[in-house]
Amino acid sequence: MAERLYIGIDLGTYQSTIASSAGTTNTIQTVVGRPKDPVARNFLGRDVLFGADALKNKLACKIFYPMSSGVAQDDEANLAAAKAFVTHLIESVDPEEYDEVLGVICSPSHVSFTDKSNLVATLRGLVNAIMVVTEPFATAFAVEEIAGSLVVDIGAGTTDIARIYGTFPTDEDQLTIQEAGDWLDGELAEMIRKKFTGAQITKDMVRRWKEEASYVGAETKEVMVELSVEGKKQVVDIGDLMQEACESIIPKIGNAIKKIIATADPELQPVIRNNIILSGGGSLIVGLADRVAKEIADIGDVRVWCVEDPLEKVAEGALDLAQQMPDEMYTSIE
Ligand SMILES: Nc1ncnc2c1ncn2[C@@H]1O[C@H](COP(=O)(O)OP(=O)(O)OP(=O)(O)O)[C@@H](O)[C@H]1O
Ligand SMILES: [Mg+2]
CATH class of the missing domain: 3.30.420.40 (ATPase, nucleotide binding domain)
Structure with missing residues (x-):
């Protein structure tokens, strides 16, 4: 029998994870960067950048979030970015060493692959057969x-x-x-701007603060952060705002x-x-x-x-499903 590789993929708005039956798990932020011009191309030395690498060089790149909500799925540039991203994600688990690759895929619920043709186009040539499931189902399977x-x-x-x-x-x-997470970041950013007039904050800063200190409950905690107000450094306590923002969900x-x-x-x-x-x-x-x-x-x-390890659970469940489902559950995309 031909040697098979099973993979579970969680395509996320913010980050994507792949888990393979060979035992590899990789998480990459769902971001693609393309050098803005020939100067940037020359300086960066590559045509396309992914994840943290793309974000680190975001000023020299055109940045795509191909799974983000509001991205039209018939937009050529985003579709190409999605294809490049998924290719990069799958290649990270060395599929070329196998005769056949079977994958279980979870994609964000707002991405309406109604007839799944875009998803299939994105995966064609990389995977031999696929099965598409929802994130909650994959999670339930994993636990x-x-x-x-x-x-x-x-x-x-x-x-x-x-x-x-x-x-x-x-x-x-x-x-x-x-x-969800992006919405919470927006709420928190607005509260910070209202309380600390002139505060210069970015979406990424707010998200990092949330990831370090998010909490709910009756007791207010102290959360000290450093920000700039009109160019001047300030250290402020956003503990009450963190609580209020997290409570609001x-x-x-x-x-x-x-x-x-x-x-x-x-x-x-x-x-x-x-x-x-x-x-x-x-x-x-x-x-x-x-x-x-x-x-x-x-x-x-x-x-x-x-659940434990919530960031990997969906891909883990997708891989479990991939290995346990009979062949007839898969759709061949060759
Ligand atoms: N400690 C934390 N507290 C609160 N939120 C967190 C924490 N760590 C990560 N997050 C948030 O979780 C979100 C990412 O979670 P996840 O990887 O499950 O999303 P995704 O799969 O990319 O998105 P989606 O399922 O909507 O497509 C981000 O908004 C991130 O800021
Ligand atoms: Mg998700």
């Missing part, structure tokens, strides 16, 4: 909670909430809300969870109320599981918990 659970994937672009009951969830089983998530439970089969409802799983980078907010449980306590006994 072996397929029988009955409610998965909340808090990503950068969207929060995807799905009920899981032993089979592939349908569209009715899933709800997507726009409040709680009712949005709470309402979406309640909706998904209320519309479930009545016999499934107690099962999923007791197995609410938080995943995605947003689940790293300190105190989140307890706070979400409190928010939805009015619907009865609930149990809310966070």
